[in-house]
Amino acid sequence: MLRRLLRQLAFRRNAVSPAGEPKPARGSYERVLAEAARLHRSHDYPALATYCRRCLASRGDEPDLLTFLASALAGQGKVAEATDALQRALALRPEAGEARLWLARLLVRDGRVEAAAEAYQQALARPAVAEVAGTELAGLLNRLGRYDEAEACARGFPDSRIAKRELAKSWFEQGRVDETVALLRSLVAVTDADPGVHSDLLRALNYTDRLSPEEIFQEHRAWATRHADIIEPQPRGLDNERSPERRLRVGFVSPHFRKHAVTFFLESVLDQFERERIEVVLYSDAARHDEYSARLRAIAALWRETRGLDDEEMAALIRRDVVDILIDLSGHTPGNRLLVFARRPAPLQMTWNGYPNTTGMRAMGYRITDPCCDPPGETEHLHTERLVRLPAVYMSWHAPRDAPEPTPLPCARTGQVTFASFNACYKLTATTLDLWRRILDRTPASRLLLIAVPSGTAQQRVRSTLERAGIASSRLDFRGRVEHETFLDLHAQADIALDPYPYHGTTTTCFSLWLGVPVVTLAGRSHVSRVGATLLTHAGLPGLVARDGEDYVRIACELAADARRLADIRAGLRPTMAASPLTDGAACARALQGAWRSLWRDWCTTQR
Incomplete structure (x- = not known):
């Protein structure tokens, strides 16, 4: 509804008379909407909210003004208030499909998922937005673990790539890995395949018992050749000081800095580093945060919110932060930022813990593992990265505080x-x-x-x-x-x-x-x-x-x-x-520090 309204206002604003002069706005209400549109385009959300409320107080409820108000409130993170404004607008104009779609998205942000599902169902009845509503509903149902319903919803849009990706997620979660792989291969076969969809394929291949490790490695190389190795590093040189014994700035990249399996392993190590030797920077792509996020943030010397930055912007941020060692914690799992690493924003780049395989990338220099997971001489041919084996185990696990005591047999x-x-x-x-x-x-x-x-x-x-x-x-x-x-x-x-x-x-x-x-x-x-x-x-x-x-x-x-x-x-x-x-986070931290220091010294030597 808001997009259509902005288009209509733009058309009227840009229309010209036969004499070449702009046509005047027709009536005071159009002038009101034109001013609201100007504030919206400038992203001045507080001013837009104040303006809309003043106009609504004098004019009574108007669906267009309520929609602008919802936009202003959402832009300030006031999701519940934005949802209320949009519902008032829809009560006045129930046929507005775009507004109902937007309402569903706001309800998802507000955590009201059942109401969001109902809003999506109502939007499905509006042909103009049915496909978008259907694919987003399938995604929501997948996130809720309602995989059979998600499958049925995604099947309703057989020509949509997005719907097919959601269908692949449903099948995967149902354990239908072979079917998932076949569907993802069909999506990857198109010329403009999304790197994320291609990563979905690689992730799924780790679970199949039909391919050899060598075949799966070649699939990873194909991803990198197509999406990552073709990216040129950012042209400006790195500003890192070539001093082998100085304090190192180590950055970690993940969309999972919250209650998540990655955090159970990371937390036990992060607060064990010698702070005079290692400075931790966390680049969080997390959609939401919790008490685990707060604990990680308290440990880090620097916390960066990167959700919303594109790969180029994030790589530039890491360069400005002058990170010495950049660590990927995702591999080819959903939400990964491997194409940031493809831009080589740090001198040393490595992958660790979040994915049990190679990234396939030439820009990823190292992979942290141990002698049992990757016996020396046996798995090097399955990696583009150089394997860095910690002496004991490649990670340390932090037992949650809420774990009960073992029970009798x-x-x-x-x-x-x-x-x-x-x-x-x-x-x-x-x-x-x-x-x-x-x-x-x-x-x-x-x-x-x-x-x-x-x-x-x-x-x-x-x-x-x-x-x-x-x-x-x-x-x-x-x-x-x-x-x-x-x-x-x-x-x-x-x-x-x-x-x-x-x-x-x-x-x-x-x-x-x-x-x-x-x-x-x-x-x-x-x-x-x-x-x-x-x-x-x-x-x-x-x-x-x-x-x-x-x-x-x-x-x-x-x-x-x-x-x-x-x-x-x-x-x-x-x-x-x-x-x-x-569970020895201190020992793991010492092993990591030792490995990083050795690699850093080697890098400094090669730069002279």
């Missing part, structure tokens, strides 16, 4: 061993489900608890696969997306956690170990399928790392048959983990 109370999976259903590949079927076959009195498998299509896929293989439905206990507290509490029902393959758990494994639940994992050939190996090795359980599928099944079944061993593990896991490198 469940099978001692129930008489039935409960295997459990706490991983998202897109990790539950055909290989994984077949391994679990074999375990359940050999332990006929056991059951399988599956957390984070959404109701509907996702649960039906897993259930039907296992039922066809002979596993009775009564042995399967599904839970959908649950709140964090419930997720933690459900560990009280688990005797043994089963790691998926090829994409291991990371945060989920750390939680399981902290809550006393041993995890059985199958080690593969690349980082994504070796994380479980490094976690279990450093938690004192290397015997739970399998060499192959048969070994995986044997370990799980033998463990299930030994209640005394299970009880001993459960009682000792937390103190063992607390004393291990997995």
Whole structure:
């Protein structure tokens, strides 16, 4: 509604008479709207709000003025007041599709998601905005975990690339990885493919059991060749002082500086750096902030809000900040800023912790890992980056303060061993489900608890696969997306956690170990399928790392048959983990500082 109104006012303002003179505004109301439009174009939102309120007080409710008022209030971050103004405008002009679409967006910003979904549904009935409303509604439903509804909504717009991307997200979350990959390939095949969509494809490929690590590496190189390696670095030289022993400014880039898996690992390290040697800068692309954000911000020497900056602007900001070492915490996950790194705004650039694979980029110089996740001499050919192996484990995990104490062994109370999976259903590949079927076959009195498998299509896929293989439905206990507290509490029902393959758990494994639940994992050939190996090795359980599928099944079944061993593990896991490198943020910080200093000295030497 506002866009159309501005276009109409611009047309009238620019119209000319036969004599070549501008036509005068027709009537006082048009003059009022013209002034509101001028204030809107100047982004003087406080003045616009004051002006609109004054006019509304004298003229009564007018839908156009209420729309301008909503714009002014939204521009000042007063989302609830903006929503109220827009609803008043729609009560006077209910047929306005653009306004209803804008209302839905404001309701999303205000956290009123059910009302937003209803507004989107109403906008769908307006042909002019139906496709935009439909694709945005599909996106909202995906974020709410209502994947079957999101799929149905996205299918209504088969010619829309945006709708197809949302459809791919729905399928991925339902565990339909092969279909997701095929759809994303079709989107990437077009000439002007979005780098973000291409990154979606790479992320999905990490979860498939149909490609080799070498094939997945070539896919990453294809992304970089197409989107990143063609970008020229910004022309101005770097201003970093070439002094090998001075204090280093280290920048971290992430859209997840809030309660998120990345933060669970980052927080334990950030406040352990020697502040006289390392200065931390956090570049936050987060859409919202919380108490975790506040804690990270308090640790950082400098906090930069970068959401809304394009890649060129963000790279220029990093250059002005004279960052020495810039660290990516996202890889090819949604919201990444890899094309900032492609512009080489810092002398040393590396990726760490947020993505279990190469970026494929030549501008990304290093990847931080450890000798277990990436055994020396075995995975270098799968990376464009030089691998920097920390001495013990590549990261440190910070146990949340709300984690409960480990509970007694469940099978001692129930008489039935409960295997459990706490991983998202897109990790539950055909290989994984077949391994679990074999375990359940050999332990006929056991059951399988599956957390984070959404109701509907996702649960039906897993259930039907296992039922066809002979596993009775009564042995399967599904839970959908649950709140964090419930997720933690459900560990009280688990005797043994089963790691998926090829994409291991990371945060989920750390939680399981902290809550006393041993995890059985199958080690593969690349980082994504070796994380479980490094976690279990450093938690004192290397015997739970399998060499192959048969070994995986044997370990799980033998463990299930030994209640005394299970009880001993459960009682000792937390103190063992607390004393291990997995939770030693200070040791990880020292290892990182040492690696960075060595690399910095090398860079200074090459610049002379």
